[in-house]
Amino acid sequence: MEQAVKDDVDVLNLSLGNSVNGPDYPTSVAVNRAVELGVPVVIANGNSGPNHWTVGAPATASKAFSVGASTNPQKIPYLVEPKSNRPFLIQVMMGSVPWDFERSHQIVKDTEKENMYGKIALLQRSDIPFYDLAKEAEEKGAEAVLIANNEDDMISGSIDTGEEPIKIPVAMISKEDGEWLNKLVAKDSVYLETAYQQVDTTIAPFSSRGPVTVNWDIKPDILAPGTNILSTVPGGYQSLQGTSMAAPHVAGVIALIKEAHPNWTTEQIYGAIETTAIPLKDEEGNLFDPIVQGMGEIQPSDAIETDAIIHGAKLSFGKIEKYNETKMVQVKIENKTNQDQTYYFDIPKKQKGITWELPQTFTVKKQETKTFPVKLTITSPQVEEGLQQGWLQLNRKDSDQSYQLPYLFINQTTDNPKAMGFQFALKPFSEDSYTYQLYVTEPAKKVKVDLYDPQTLLFDRTLLTTEELQTGMNEGEMKKEEIGNPGHYLAIITVYLEDGTYESYETIIMIE
The missing domain is CATH 3.50.30.30 (Glucose Oxidase; domain 1)
Structure with a gap:
């Protein structure tokens, strides 16, 4: 990524991923910095669907353009x-x-x-x-x-x-x-x-789902075709599946937009693609969840020719922790024409404990950019705990155009993974020191890693216990004499949270 930025590339396309569903993994931080330096970064959202919380870094980066896979008819x-x-x-x-x-x-x-x-x-x-x-x-x-x-x-x-x-x-x-x-x-x-x-066109079941832990961003940002894509392989061609097939479509669209609008910023390019995307519906005609599709499937010609760009269209309100709490996000509309544009919201369906405060009919003058707030008030006990998501419809009077804006919030708590991405390996250029990494998504008091025989599942020993934890990436070192016998182990990682609960997950590790 550093070399690509130095080479002044027009767009970066990445098929990188792991199991860490967090916004500040090192690869995600690098992606954000590349975007800040002016390079659009398109990333395959991952192929670990269809469960929630399966998008991994660096597609979790807040400034990445993360791409899920849709199916062809x-x-x-x-x-x-x-x-x-x-x-x-x-x-x-x-x-x-x-x-x-x-x-x-x-x-x-x-x-x-x-x-x-x-x-x-x-x-x-x-x-x-x-x-x-x-x-x-x-x-x-x-x-x-x-x-x-x-x-x-x-x-x-x-x-x-x-x-x-x-x-x-x-x-x-x-x-x-x-x-x-x-x-x-x-x-x-x-x-x-x-x-x-x-x-018909729908969501590929393997396409990883969001949202992102910690900051609760909606991912993927967009969908593109990712099934039965004829691609090159050594010696010829093959029909392939995956978000790695979907992401290059979006990188290509960005290249086309840059050619048509060389002065547009990365923010404008992302916004044009999202604004003109078409959200997909299930067989009953209901929109798929935001964490499945983001803004919907790309429409390249419409993105190039759009006469309006909505910035901040994915409305993430974060976590609701108080009895009664109001959250606000700012949405920006950019009028690319020489005619005034008038907008209004459909009144959302009434839901107990949820109150929306949306702007009344408003006008964005020709070649003007206007920012407006969207407020959400939650009375927490009246709303089901966990992940809540849906859609708001924004309409445009002058063109009969409507836009679906996805929203998301977490009420109190949810089923997101609390710890993930445990890695244990010999420290580079060392013969007696080992390093470990563990990503923690919520405040925790302690983490313990126990080792078991993978065949008999009999307990062998506790590899490590640590109470020096922070939300995000945690790293440490251990000496050879501390770790015990080498071998192939089933590791059970248990994280003890500050609220008194605990959660465990397992992985296989090799101690050399």
């Missing part, structure tokens, strides 16, 4: 067991060739090591990487691979490792469907048929 494959007429949703993995079958296939379990030729291998998610599981099945002649999840929450998964591509379709199914299929296969020969559902 397409046929979505699913499987049907004909005897029971039971349908199975499948999630084709990133890096996989399309699932495109016209005939039924027999399913064989991973315990059946004999003939897999022409059949679909049913495998179980484990510590073995998805690529390795699928590659072994391919080498044994499998026509396709289904990997049953071992957790209730669905993930998309990836077999894109940079190694030799797998040439058969690989998809994930839910834990429930996997257990049902395994029992069925154990009793009898089972065949599955592939069926297809035609769907």
Whole structure:
């Protein structure tokens, strides 16, 4: 990033990410500084959806333009067991060739090591990487691979490792469907048929969701096509999935806007893209949540030709902690024409405990920029605790144009991760010192890291306990004699919060 800024690039496109959902991770800080120096930075939002809080740094940077993935209109494959007429949703993995079958296939379990030729291998998610599981099945002649999840929450998964591509379709199914299929296969020969559902543009299930912890920003900022994108690979072309396919679309749009409007600032460019985006709706006609889509899907021509730019259109009111609290955000409208523009808000639907104070009809004169406040008052006990989000509609009289402004606030507390991103490694250029990192999102009294045998799950030892904590990134060092035996461990990280509660999460670490 430093070199790109020195080279005076027009736009930076990044596919970087991690599990730290916080605004001040070092890569996020670097992104903000690059934007402050005049370089628009476009970042893939991540492929860890569809759960909340899955966007990771640096897409969490407040000044990054973070891009989620929308789907192209397409046929979505699913499987049907004909005897029971039971349908199975499948999630084709990133890096996989399309699932495109016209005939039924027999399913064989991973315990059946004999003939897999022409059949679909049913495998179980484990510590073995998805690529390795699928590659072994391919080498044994499998026509396709289904990997049953071992957790209730669905993930998309990836077999894109940079190694030799797998040439058969690989998809994930839910834990429930996997257990049902395994029992069925154990009793009898089972065949599955592939069926297809035609769907319009929607949100890619793998696209990471917001919001961002600590500052509660709405992410992603925007959506762009991220499924079945024909892209270059070593030796040719391949249809690929991911927010890494979506982000370059937006980088290209920014390049086009810069050519059309060379004097526009990064703020104006971001604003033009967001102002003209079209929010996506579900099958019932309701807008998807703001933390799923940001402002909606890009419209390149409209962004280039826009006659108005809304700045600060994503309304994040932060956390409500008092009994009765008023929050305010400033929104700015820039009139790019030689005609006055008149705006008004639709009156929001009445919600108990929530009061909006919106400006009455107002006019932005030709070539003028006008700032106005949007106020939100919350009576906390009357509103459900947790993440609250929705949309306000801003209308323009002179053109029958309307804009959907997403809003978000946290009432008291929510289910956001309290600690994440634990890393433990030998200190560079050292033989006897280790460093650790841990990101904490809320005030905490203590963090303890316990080590367990990953196979037997028996407790081994406590690696570290620390009470010197701050909200954000925490770092420290340990000497070799303090850490105990080397090996492969399941680490349970427990954070004890100042409000008396605690939360744990687990990760695998290797002590060299």
